[in-house]
Amino acid sequence: xxxxxxxxxxxxxxxxxxxxxxxxxxxxxxxxxxxxxxxxxxxxxxxxxxxxxxxxxxxxxxxxxxxxxxxxxxxxxxxxxxxxxxxxxxxxxxxxxxxxxxxxxxxxxxxxxxxxxxxxxxxxxxxxxxxxxxxx
Amino acid sequence: xxxxxxxxxxxxxxxxxxxxxxxxxxxxxxxxxxxxxxxxxxxxxxxxxxxxxxxxxxxxxxxxxxxxxxxxxxxxxxxxxxxxxxxxxxxxxxxxxxxxxxxxxxxxxxxxxxxxxxxxxxxxxxxxxxxxxxxxxxxxxxxxxxxxxxxxxxxxxxxxxxxxxxxxxxxxxxxxxxxxxxxxxxxxxxxxxxxxxxxxxxxxxxxxxxxxxxxxxxxxxxxxxxxxxxxxxxxxxxxxxxxxxxxxxxxxxxxxxxxxxxxxxxxxxxxxxxxxxxxxxxxxxxxxxxxxxxxxxxxxxxxxxxxxxxxxxxxxxxxxxxxxxxxxxxxxxxxxxxxxxxxxxxxxxxxxxxxxxxxxxxxxxxxxxxxxxxxxxxxxxxxxxxxxxxxxxxxxxxxxxxxxxxxxxxxxxxxxxxxxxxxxxxxx
Numbered sequence: 121x122x123x124x125x126x127x128x129x130x131x132x133x134x135x136x137x138x139x140x141x142x143x144x145x146x147x148x149x150x151x152x153x154x155x156x157x158x159x160x161x162x163x164x165x166x167x168x169x170x171x172x173x174x175x176x177x178x179x180x181x182x183x184x185x186x187x188x189x190x191x192x193x194x195x196x197x198x199x200x201x202x203x204x205x206x207x208x209x210x211x212x213x214x215x216x217x218x219x220x221x222x223x224x225x226x227x228x229x230x231x232x233x234x235x236x237x238x239x240x241x242x243x244x245x246x247x248x249x250x251x252x253x254x255x256x
Numbered sequence: 257x258x259x260x261x262x263x264x265x266x267x268x269x270x271x272x273x274x275x276x277x278x279x280x281x282x283x284x285x286x287x288x289x290x291x292x293x294x295x296x297x298x299x300x301x302x303x304x305x306x307x308x309x310x311x312x313x314x315x316x317x318x319x320x321x322x323x324x325x326x327x328x329x330x331x332x333x334x335x336x337x338x339x340x341x342x343x344x345x346x347x348x349x350x351x352x353x354x355x356x357x358x359x360x361x362x363x364x365x366x367x368x369x370x371x372x373x374x375x376x377x378x379x380x381x382x383x384x385x386x387x388x389x390x391x392x393x394x395x396x397x398x399x400x401x402x403x404x405x406x407x408x409x410x411x412x413x414x415x416x417x418x419x420x421x422x423x424x425x426x427x428x429x430x431x432x433x434x435x436x437x438x439x440x441x442x443x444x445x446x447x448x449x450x451x452x453x454x455x456x457x458x459x460x461x462x463x464x465x466x467x468x469x470x471x472x473x474x475x476x477x478x479x480x481x482x483x484x485x486x487x488x489x490x491x492x493x494x495x496x497x498x499x500x501x502x503x504x505x506x507x508x509x510x511x512x513x514x515x516x517x518x519x520x521x522x523x524x525x526x527x528x529x530x531x532x533x534x535x536x537x538x539x540x541x542x543x544x545x546x547x548x549x550x551x552x553x554x555x556x557x558x559x560x561x562x563x564x565x566x567x568x569x570x571x572x573x574x575x576x577x578x579x580x581x582x583x584x585x586x587x588x589x590x591x592x593x594x595x596x597x598x599x600x601x602x603x604x605x606x607x608x609x610x611x612x613x614x615x616x617x618x619x620x621x622x623x624x625x626x627x628x629x630x631x632x633x634x635x636x637x638x639x640x641x642x643x644x645x646x647x648x649x650x651x652x653x654x655x656x657x658x659x660x661x662x663x664x665x666x667x668x669x670x671x672x673x674x675x676x677x678x679x680x681x682x683x684x
Binding site for chain 2: 145178179181182185186189212213214215216219
């Protein structure tokens with residue numbers, strides 16, 4: 121089992137939360153707590169980058185929905201990026217592909233920028249000993 | 257430099273002498289004084305038990321005067337009835353046999369009828385010829401020790417009572433849990449004219465309250481409503497949603513058995529109840545079956561909110577999904593879209609509703625190696641054409657085979673039109 125590894129970076133369109141490892145009923149609360157702490161401004165877009173996510177159960181789906189509710193409450197947008205095929209299939213069964221914008225990757229959003237030089241948002245965290253998720 | 261000689265007292269020796277003098281002043285200078293006032297009782301008796309000598313400490317404990325005791329009382333006269341009995345049956349015989357005995361717990365009589373726990377040691381003094389002369393006895397105050405032992409016993413009894421109470425509480429909670437668990441599912445399925453119904457429910461772990469649910473009930477003279485679903489999450493919170501979901505759907509069907517209306521009502525109830533930071537939702541298939549007594553067919557209309565598609569097993573030995581694409585999870589949006597599908601069941605056809613506990617059962621070491629939708633379809637195709645209860649029985653065997661791979665609860669509900677004219681029966 122891979123531990124959940126969450127990294128937050130900021131892009132011009134809004135924060136990018138990279139989720140790595142397994143998102144299940146044990147770990148999902150961490151993502152929910154972290155997202156609840158994110159400050160979103162109206163019109164921003166919160167991107168959940170799921171490229172490194174290896175497992176997602178119904179608790180993980182709940183965390184995604186909680187993130188959507190958080191974004192909506194801030195009148196911000198939300199998108200899922202690089203959704204693994206298995207999770208995408210589940211999202212389609214439960215109809216969530218209709219209410220989440222789904223992007224091929226976290227850089228697809230217009231004006232988004234992420235990389236080693238990007239600023240960490242408040243509440244940024246990653247599992248000890250694991251490098252922050254960076255994309256080139 | 258001075259040389260040391262044996263004649264000259266060393267300064268250290270002078271200091272030692274002074275210390276010895278102070279020490280000697282504190283030392284017992286009288287053996288008699290030590291005997292009388294030692295912190296334990298002493299007494300000497302003749303071989304018949306008559307008290308020959310007794311110290312002040314013991315007399316003080318017992319509230320007796322020397323004159324009333326020496327030569328007038330026996331050792332056993334100082335003991336309580338119980339102590340006397342024990343002395344006669346154990347103490348005295350052992351002492352006679354061994355010549356000494358130590359650390360025996362007895363009780364002595366105190367003024368006013370109080371009893372004083374003591375520890376008694378005795379030794380026989382022998383004469384030159386080896387003949388026994390007298391018995392020397394020491395008596396230690398064991399009141400503190402007795403209190404300590406009683407405290408230990410009391411604590412042990414308290415711990416035992418607490419353990420029994422905890423076990424009783426646990427049993428009661430388990431009973432309560434079982435009652436609540438049963439309230440989430442129907443006790444038995446009703447008889448449906450022209451249809452055979454069978455169901456199975458499997459909890460993945462006995463200490464986790466179920467998150468799956470199903471039901472089947474009449475809505476009017478002709479039609480029966482049924483549903484099967486899966487609440488997100490586990491444990492008591494999920495069970496509370498399950499309960500709300502089941503009774504909302506049943507109540508909704510009373511007013512309007514249209515599947516989309518029933519799911520829309522449930523959606524509003526769940527969304528209103530769980531709006532906020534802790535979203536609760538479920539996936540549900542809700543359907544209505546209307547058997548036609550003239551044709552023997554049954555028309556099934558169902559709506560799905562985010563639930564895996566139902567399977568239809570045909571009498572010809574095939575099985576296909578009944579797609580309901582786009583139906584959204586129930587409870588996450590204020591107003592949600594639900595997808596509907598309709599099919600006709602002919603003799604030998606069976607509709608199967610299931611929760612993803614079966615399709616997402618682990619079939620390998622990896623938690624991502626799962627059983628799968630197509631595997632389930634292929635499995636039930638092998639049982640297509642058989643009665644509903646036989647299909648459920650086969651699936652029950654499949655669940656057994658998954659063993660530890662079954663991570664989640666699984667609910668199964670099958671509705672079939674009997675192949676030949678036979679008495680419909682319900683199995684669970």
